[in-house]
Amino acid sequence: MNNYLVSKAYSASRLSVAPMMDWTDRNCRRFHRMMSRRALLYTEMVTAPAIVHGDRPRLLDLDAAEHPVALQLGGSDPAELREATRIAADWGYDEINLNCGCPSDRVQSGAFGAVLMKTPQLVADCVTAMQAVSPAEVTVKCRIGVDDQQADEVLPAFIDTMREAGIRRIMIHARKAWLQGLNPRENREIPPLDYPLVHAMKAQFPDMHLSVNGGIASLEQARDHLQVMDGTMIGRAAYHEPWNILGAADRLWGDAPPFDDPLDVARAMRPIIVDHLGNGGRLHQFTRHMLGLFHGRPGARSWKRTLSEGASKGGIEVFDAGLEQVAQPA
CATH class of the missing domain: 3.20.20.70 (Aldolase class I)
Structure with a gap:
């Protein structure tokens, strides 16, 4: 073994x-x-x-x-x-x-x-x-x-x-x-x-x-x-x-987390999703797993709604629109 x-x-x-x-x-x-x-x-x-x-x-x-x-x-x-x-x-x-x-x-x-x-x-x-x-x-x-x-x-x-x-x-x-x-x-x-x-x-x-x-x-x-x-x-x-x-x-x-904020996680996921789309993948294949990323935070509902409504047909512009919802100043 x-x-x-x-x-x-x-x-x-x-x-x-x-x-x-x-x-x-x-x-x-x-x-x-x-x-x-x-x-x-x-x-x-x-x-x-x-x-x-x-x-x-x-x-x-x-x-x-x-x-x-x-x-x-x-x-x-x-x-x-x-x-x-x-x-x-x-x-x-x-x-x-x-x-x-x-x-x-x-x-x-x-x-x-x-x-x-x-x-x-x-x-x-x-x-x-x-x-x-x-x-x-x-x-x-x-x-x-x-x-x-x-x-x-x-x-x-x-x-x-x-x-x-x-x-x-x-x-x-x-x-x-x-x-x-x-x-x-x-x-x-x-x-x-x-x-x-x-x-x-x-x-x-x-x-x-x-x-x-x-x-x-x-x-x-x-x-x-x-x-x-x-x-x-x-x-x-x-x-x-x-x-x-x-x-x-x-x-x-006892380790430090890779990121301090979920917005940074979403931004880090963007190039991975872009690559996925470039290889013929669909946006919702990633974003359906990400709907709860901002749970309990300002903009969470708008993020979830934007991705839920647009990801089945849209591209990275839908993801970017969702990011705008959670990147707004409090």
Whole structure:
């Protein structure tokens, strides 16, 4: 195993941005990286069959500027996950993560995601197969349990099985997933958070690197969790309020942030967007991820409205018009 890749992702996971379907694509990650040099970024979940049989460059291509970045895989067939991991190795991701937490119907029908909490030995077989061909560290993201499982029994047993399989880093979403009766959005909000249980896992498994995910909405909350946990993972708050989460994130490592103001971030993104447009890209492919950049600041609504209304058809002039809305003196 490549120790440089392991240590790079290991350190970066002090704060990570959760993998989110339809959101954390390569353009989103390029934008998030502009605000934090240190946070660990994740791809959207990519299924193993898609990589084995599909358009690999479209699914796996990334910009060198995105590092440290992890690839999240979905699947439940050890041989298929092994092959997908072997293929992905050529792209140089800093971590390969197996999804054992997504509760969507599509994931359940494929017998992977959160439903894998019911078959920890199958997960162990999967990660063992992945580790055999991966130059990067293989990790697992899970829930505390599913449906009527007793979380305080299931979660430690799951972690112990992962440890026996050679896994040393796990991200735990501190909610159960209800596979029947709740849709994915409801599964992010309705099942109660059980931070004490996740914190207890760190005490029970001091040799494991454990991160907590779910309901963390600010850097202050992340700092509180880091008093106990090795890492924190933030999802929707990092997407909807990217500056509020990532603008000062590097201070968690004792580093100065790359920028002091979100306006400077937007200006730094401009040449990247111009290059994207010059290569045939569309403005909204970047700006849809940037709508919350000025959340809570003067001009934020006008920025968001300008980009939302014009980005699907316009070019860089729409972006510049949005910048004018937030660059006005208070």
